[in-house]
Every structure is written in structure tokens, then in C-alpha cells.
Amino acid sequence: MSSQASPVKVYIRIRPTANFAHEIIECLPDQQTLKVRSRKDSKKGKRNNQLNSWVFQLNGVLHNVSQEDTYDRVARSVVLGAFGGYNGTIMCFGQTGAGKTYTMTGAAETYKQRGIIPRALQEVFQEVEQRADHTFSVHLSFLEIYNETMVDLLSSLKKGKGSNSGVLTVVEEPGGGVSVKGLSLHLVHNEEEALNLLFESRSRTLSDAKYITSKLNLVDLAGSERLSKTGSEGQVQTEAMYINKSLSFLEQVILALADSRREHVPFRQSKLTHALKDSLGGNCNTVLVANIYGEAAQIKETLSTLRFATRMKCVQTKPSINEHVDPVLQVQRLQKEIQFLREELSMYNTLTNRVGVSNEILSETQVEEVKSQVQRYLSGLLDEIPIVSITQIQEVFAQFKKVLEQQRKLREQLSPRNTHVEKAINTTPSAAGEVQGSVCAVGEVESCGYGLGLANSSQRHQRGVSPKPSKARKDKQISSLSKKEGAVSQQAVENATVQAEQPLNMSQSDMTTHEPQQQAPEEPQKTDSPPPKAEAFEDFKAERGSEINRILKENKAVLSERTARLRTLTDVINATKRDLDYITYELRQFREQKQSQGQFVSAEGEPVLEEAELSLVMQLKELKNRYRQAYEEFRSTKTEVSYCQHLVNQCRTRLLTEFESWYNESFLLPDEVLSVLETGPARPGHIPVDKALTLVSNTPHVLMFDKNKCPCRTFTRETPTRVVLAGISVLT
Numbered sequence: 001m002s003s004q005a006s007p008v009k010v011y012i013r014i015r016p017t018a019n020f021a022h023e024i025i026e027c028l029p030d031q032q033t034l035k036v037r038s039r040k041d042s043k044k045g046k047r048n049n050q051l052n053s054w055v056f057q058l059n060g061v062l063h064n065v066s067q068e069d070t071y072d073r074v075a076r077s078v079v080l081g082a083f084g085g086y087n088g089t090i091m092c093f094g095q096t097g098a099g100k101t102y103t104m105t106g107a108a109e110t111y112k113q114r115g116i117i118p119r120a121l122q123e124v125f126q127e128v129e130q131r132a133d134h135t136f137s138v139h140l141s142f143l144e145i146y147n148e149t150m151v152d153l154l155s156s157l158k159k160g161k162g163s164n165s166g167v168l169t170v171v172e173e174p175g176g177g178v179s180v181k182g183l184s185l186h187l188v189h190n191e192e193e194a195l196n197l198l199f200e201s202r203s204r205t206l207s208d209a210k211y212i213t214s215k216l217n218l219v220d221l222a223g224s225e226r227l228s229k230t231g232s233e234g235q236v237q238t239e240a241m242y243i244n245k246s247l248s249f250l251e252q253v254i255l256a257l258a259d260s261r262r263e264h265v266p267f268r269q270s271k272l273t274h275a276l277k278d279s280l281g282g283n284c285n286t287v288l289v290a291n292i293y294g295e296a297a298q299i300k301e302t303l304s305t306l307r308f309a310t311r312m313k314c315v316q317t318k319p320s321i322n323e324h325v326d327p328v329l330q331v332q333r334l335q336k337e338i339q340f341l342r343e344e345l346s347m348y349n350t351l352t353n354r355v356g357v358s359n360e361i362l363s364e365t366q367v368e369e370v371k372s373q374v375q376r377y378l379s380g381l382l383d384e385i386p387i388v389s390i391t392q393i394q395e396v397f398a399q400f401k402k403v404l405e406q407q408r409k410l411r412e413q414l415s416p417r418n419t420h421v422e423k424a425i426n427t428t429p430s431a432a433g434e435v436q437g438s439v440c441a442v443g444e445v446e447s448c449g450y451g452l453g454l455a456n457s458s459q460r461h462q463r464g465v466s467p468k469p470s471k472a473r474k475d476k477q478i479s480s481l482s483k484k485e486g487a488v489s490q491q492a493v494e495n496a497t498v499q500a501e502q503p504l505n506m507s508q509s510d511m512t513t514h515e516p517q518q519q520a521p522e523e524p525q526k527t528d529s530p531p532p533k534a535e536a537f538e539d540f541k542a543e544r545g546s547e548i549n550r551i552l553k554e555n556k557a558v559l560s561e562r563t564a565r566l567r568t569l570t571d572v573i574n575a576t577k578r579d580l581d582y583i584t585y586e587l588r589q590f591r592e593q594k595q596s597q598g599q600f601v602s603a604e605g606e607p608v609l610e611e612a613e614l615s616l617v618m619q620l621k622e623l624k625n626r627y628r629q630a631y632e633e634f635r636s637t638k639t640e641v642s643y644c645q646h647l648v649n650q651c652r653t654r655l656l657t658e659f660e661s662w663y664n665e666s667f668l669l670p671d672e673v674l675s676v677l678e679t680g681p682a683r684p685g686h687i688p689v690d691k692a693l694t695l696v697s698n699t700p701h702v703l704m705f706d707k708n709k710c711p712c713r714t715f716t717r718e719t720p721t722r723v724v725l726a727g728i729s730v731l732t
């Protein structure tokens with residue numbers, strides 16, 4: 001597919017600060033220009049009052065811009081582009097601590113401050129729902145590039161496609177794209193599942209003769225700190241060097257791409273540039289967010305980030321639709337179309353009051369209805385079985401055959417089990433049973449927005465697959481349908497409630513049972529016995545841990561509020577469902593009665609809808625609307641509850657972890673370790689006691705707690721580069 005060159009879009013995001021350097025950095029009102037003024041370097045001790053100034057023209061300057069607006073301006077079009085078959089990459093670049101993770105992932109503490117990745121996932125699944133006429137599949141991968149090693153952060157999860165638990169390698173694809181061989185792909189069906197994968201560690205997809213695929217790369221790059229500034233040594237220095245090296249390779253690639261005279265672009269120099277090859281130089285809508293500090297002390301890093309951002313603006317990519325042709329999917333598409341036309345026809349029959357006329361394969365409910373008619377006919381309760389369609393006649397014969405078959409078996413069998421069979425034959429389905437079955441079908445609102453009197457496609461009788469489902473299986477299906485698609489289970493709501501309301505009081509058992517990975521190791525003996533943990537925890541919550549404790553409480557309050565809303569919605573849905581069932585039953589009774597009396601027709605021979613029937617139909621419509629709305633709100637609230645639940649868990653874990661470290665440092669660590677901690681660059685309050693104790697024999701300056709709390713990274717100096725890949729396939 002032909003494509004036009006399009007420059008990479010570049011945004012600057014400034015981390016909020018109370019010390020914003022207004023005299024140095026100026027954001028112009030067009031929200032696209034940044035002016036930076038700086039005094040020239042003094043050379044050889046001479047004073048230099050000359051000013052340098054630079055103007056950076058970008059696609060947007062995000063200064064004091066919320067997470068929501070950042071997503072709207074930076075990411076939305078790229079994410080939606082993926083639905084049109086365009087690959088997309090959104091990445092953050094910038095100095096350590098300038099806000100890359102905040103922009104990509106968001107603050108761990110609040111739902112409102114979630115970043116581009118969770119919002120992109122939410123948008124993806126909202127779109128999937130809205131585009132009911134397409135078939136989608138979404139896969140998720142999570143890749144970390146660290147010291148030139150690629151790590152699959154979801155490799156431990158089962159059911160991942162493509163994982164080979166071996167070394168990951170970047171491979172060039174025939175079409176010019178790249179992919180990471182061995183990286184596991186996880187099929188996700190909804191936002192909740194996707195977020196769970198993300199929280200646990202932290203695409204490519206399907207569908208028509210013409211189907212499109214796209215992948216979204218959401219990249220949180222490592223910090224671009226200058227090595228000299230980190231003052232690091234040993235292991236940390238090695239890591240920082242790797243990170244600097246891969247970022248400088250990135251810069252080289254950008255330089256080469258921005259220079260039209262350069263023929264060779266050194267993509268293969270590092271894993272990062274190789275993996276991002278099609279994002280930087282290929283078929284992709286690419287957006288860069290350059291994160292900077294607004295403070296005078298960071299001006300050198302800021303300038304270097306801004307220069308990188310400007311160069312990136314010169315890079316052109318060629319986004320094009322990834323369209324493919326698949327004959328198997330062509331068949332699927334036609335089947336879908338037939339299904340759609342059948343539904344349309346059935347809808348037409350219902351609206352024109354051609355009651356019972358059906359041109360499609362009978363649903364489970366309709367089969368049950370025919371069965372009941374046959375049984376009533378055989379027992380003399382019904383004089384004749386009205387003929388409405390070919391498929392219905394076939395089913396009538398099938399039911400007769402079934403009865404004959406059962407009678408034959410009955411005659412053959414002499415064992416006491418016969419009574420069972422006999423019972424089964426003579427038992428007509430109870431009225432309640434019938435209502436229940438039909439209600440499930442009618443209560444479910446069709447995704448295309450109508451479907452009066454239609455069962456959901458998943459509930460339809462699939463004769464080709466299973467012509468005669470057993471009674472037991474049918475019962476099971478019916479009950480599971482009523483649970484799954486009709487009434488909303490209280491269990492999910494209750495689970496959330498339990499979690500939301502769980503108080504966080506510390507006892508010794510809390511520390512060991514809830515957070516086994518943070519379990520305090522054997523405590524060293526100090527001469528002064530430390531205070532009881534429960535007591536110390538209360539002090540900690542009131543002082544050092546007050547902020548995170550406050551956030552935890554806030555999140556719990558939000559969680560409780562959303563859970564309560566979920567409960568209310570559950571009640572509304574269940575009540576609406578009951579009403580739906582009742583009205584459906586009434587309508588059916590009414591129609592059956594009407595049919596037995598003969599139909600009213602107009603002068604033109606059209607069936608006439610009586611007032612009572614019309615009223616029932618209108619009520620049904622109104623109830624379906626109400627049901628659909630409540631159900632939609634229920635689903636989004638459920639996702640929100642699940643997200644808030646994760647936040648509460650994270651805060652709880654953080655509070656406990658920080659308390660553990662604080663307790664260890666305050667009461668358990670030997671003085672020599674504490675003095676090392678005071679002089680080294682380790683962040684206070686974050687050193688697990690067992691690790692800290694090894695300080696005595698190690699180089700002191702290599703400690704830094706990784707803010708993402710990845711257990712294997714406790715002592716990494718920098719955050720590694722992380723890439724979330726969401727692959728989307730669309731059957732058009």
C-alpha cells in the first residue's frame with residue numbers, strides 16, 4: 001500500500017516544579033515554541049556576561065498539562081491509527097527523573113494520573129466494542145532492554161504465544177518491519193485482562209479476505225543522564241555506560257535518518273535501535289515525548305534533550321496500512337455477513353409482526369419451543385402445530401424422531417433405570433423453565449443495537465456442531481447463560497468490597513502472610529531491643545509514611561465509592577433483567593393466544609399490532625435500553641474498580657515495604673552500615689536489611705533502589721527501557 005512520508009511528531013513535557021526557571025525557559029503562547037536563554041560558559045576563570053539563546057519549535061509544549069490532555073494530544077491519534085492498520089510508536093525520552101515513566105505509565109497512586117499505556121489500552125478496548133462489525137484480536141507483549149539484553153517480562157505467564165524461553169533476538173521481516181523473536185504474545189480480550197498483565201510484571205492480530213494488522217509500541221526509554229553527572233562507579237557505571245551507549249546509538253540513528261544524504265543508518269548497533277527500526281525509519285506513526293525539568297540546575301540536560309527532540313522532528317517515517325489477504329478469512333467474513341442478514345430478516349419479521357417466522361437456524365429457545373409443542377401435540381393438549389418455516393418443520397420432525405427413539409429404547413430396556421427415561425419423556429418443560437430459557441435470550445441486547453426477541457449469537461442453536469444437546473448439557477448452558485449474560489454476579493462486587501474495606505493494621509502476621517516477598521529476614525540482634533512492629537507501624541503511618549498512607553486511604557475511599565456504585569448497578573441490572581423476563585413472557589403469552597384466535601389483518605392484508613401488544617413491545621424496548629446502558633456502565637465501573645484495586649494493592653505494598661526498610665534502618669542495621677548509607681547515593685528508606693548488610697563488604701556507591709520494585713533489579717542504577725507492544729488485528 002502506497003504511503004506518504006510523515007515527520008515524527010515531537011512534544012516536550014515539562015515536569016512541574018515550584019522552582020520553574022522563568023528567566024531561562026519561556027513557553028510561547030502558541031504552545032509549540034520553547035525559548036531557552038543561558039549565560040555563556042566562563043572560560044579560564046574570565047567572567048562572561050554574554051547570553052546564548054535558542055528557539056525550539058515542536059509539535060507541542062506540554063507545560064502544566066494533565067495526564068488526560070497529554071494522552072489526547074500525544075497518543076490518541078496514534079492509538080486510533082492502529083485500528084486503520086497503521087503501526088504506531090509512542091516513546092518518552094529524557095533525563096532521569098524528568099517524567100518519562102509518569103508520562104507512559106502514570107503515577108502508581110491514583111487512577112486519574114494513569115499514563116499513556118493504561119489509557120491506550122482502555123481506548124483500544126473501547127474501540128473494539130464500538131466497532132461491532134469487525135472482528136479484532138489484541139495481543140500484548142512486554143519487553144525490557146537492559147544492558148543490551150532483552151528480557152520478556154511476561155515470559156513466566158502461561159498461554160503466551162511465541163515464547164521460547166530462550167534468547168530474544170530482533171529479526172527483520174520480509175516486508176521491512178522488525179519483530180522480536182521469542183517474545184511471548186498474550187491474547188487479551190478486555191482492558192482488565194490487559195491491565196492485569198501489565199500490573200503482573202508490570203500486538204499483532206486477526207481477521208477478512210482483507211485483514212489488517214498493526215502494532216503499537218509504547219516505549220519508556222532509560223534516563224539520558226550524563227555519565228559524569230551520575231558519579232557512578234563499578235557495576236552501576238557499567239550499567240550507566242550501557243544505557244548511555246544505547247541512547248547515543250539512538251542519537252546516531254536519528255542523525256543518520258535526519259540527513260537525507262546518508263545512505264547507511266546504523267540500526268543494528270544496539271538492541272534498542274534495532275528493535276525500534278520500523279518505528280524510526282519505517283512504516284509507523286511515531287511520536288516522541290521529550291521530558292525535561294523546568295529548573296535552572298538541569299539546564300544542560302534540558303538543552304541536550306531539546307536538541308535531540310529537534311533532530312527527531314526531521315526524521316520522516318512512512319506510515320502505511322498493513323493490509324493482507326486471507327481466503328480462509330474471506331469465508332469467515334461471508335458467514336458473518338449471512339449471519340448479519342439473517343438477523344436483519346428476523347428483525348424485520350418481528351417488526352412486521354410476522355410472529356414466529358424464521359429463516360434462520362433455530363435458536364436453543366426455539367428448539368425448546370418446538371419440543372414442547374410436539375410433546376403437547378402427542379399428549380393431546382395441542383390440536384395442531386402451526387407451520388412457520390422450513391427449519392421449524394425440520395425441527396418438528398427431528399423432535400418426533402427423538403420421541404420415537406426414546407420410546408424404542410424404553411421398550412428395549414427392562415432395568416429400573418427405565419423409570420428415569422420414562423420420566424424424562426413425560427416431563428414437559430416447566431413454565432418457569434421455559435421462561436428462564438427464553439428470557440436469557442431476549443434479555444441479552446445484541447451488539448448491533450437491536451435484536452428484539454433474538455438470542456445472542458453465542459446462545460443460538462448450532463445444529464451443525466451439536467444437533468441434539470443433552471438435557472443435562474442444555475440445563476447447564478441455560479444456567480450458565482443466566483449467570484454470565486443475564487444477572488450480574490454479586491461475587492465480583494463482593495470481592496472488590498472485601499478488598500476495599502480491608503483495614504491496614506499492622507501485626508506481625510500481616511507482615512509475613514500478606515507480603516511474603518517482603519518478609520523481614522532474620523533480624524540481627526541489637527543490644528537495644530526494637531519496639532514492637534505493630535506499634536512502630538502506627539508511628540510510621542503518622543510520620544514518615546503519612547503521605548503514602550494518605551494516598552492509600554484516598555484510594556481506598558475511591559475504591560469503596562466505585563464498589564458501591566458497582567453494587568447499585570448490579571441491582572439495577574438484575575431488576576431490569578427480571579422485568580425483561582416478565583414482559584417477554586407476557587408478550588409471548590399474548591402472541592400465542594392471539595395466534596390461536598387467528599390474526600387480525602388490515603385492509604391491505606398486513607398484520608395489525610394491537611394496543612396491548614404494542615405497549616408490551618414498547619416496554620420491552622425501553623427495558624432493553626435501560627439494561628444496555630446499565631450494563632455498559634457496569635463494565636466500565638468494573639474495570640475502574642479493578643484498576644483502583646491494583647492501586648490500593650500497590651500503595652499497601654509500598655507502605656509495608658517502606659515501613660520494613662525504615663524499621664530496619666531505624667532499629668536493626670548496624671551503625672557502620674548506616675554510615676555507608678548516609679554517604680552513598682542510595683535513597684534512604686529503601687534498602688532491604690539483608691541487602692544492606694552486605695554493604696559492609698561491598699563498594700558502597702553502587703546502591704540505588706529501583707523505583708519500579710522489580711525484585712531482580714533491586715540494585716540497578718537506572719530504570720531500563722521498557723516497551724509495551726500491543727498488536728491489533730482487524731477483520732474488516
Ligand SMILES: Nc1ncnc2c1ncn2[C@@H]1O[C@H](COP(=O)(O)OP(=O)(O)OP(=O)(O)O)[C@@H](O)[C@H]1O
Pocket residue numbers: 014015016094095096097098099100101102103107222223224291707718719
Ligand atoms: N508531569 C508530572 N506531574 C506530576 N509529577 C510528575 C510529572 N512528571 C514527573 N513527575 C514525578 O517525578 C518523579 C520522577 O518521574 P519519573 O519516574 O516518571 O521519571 P523518569 O524520567 O521515568 O525517570 P527514570 O529515568 O529514572 O526512569 C515521579 O515521582 C513522578 O511522579
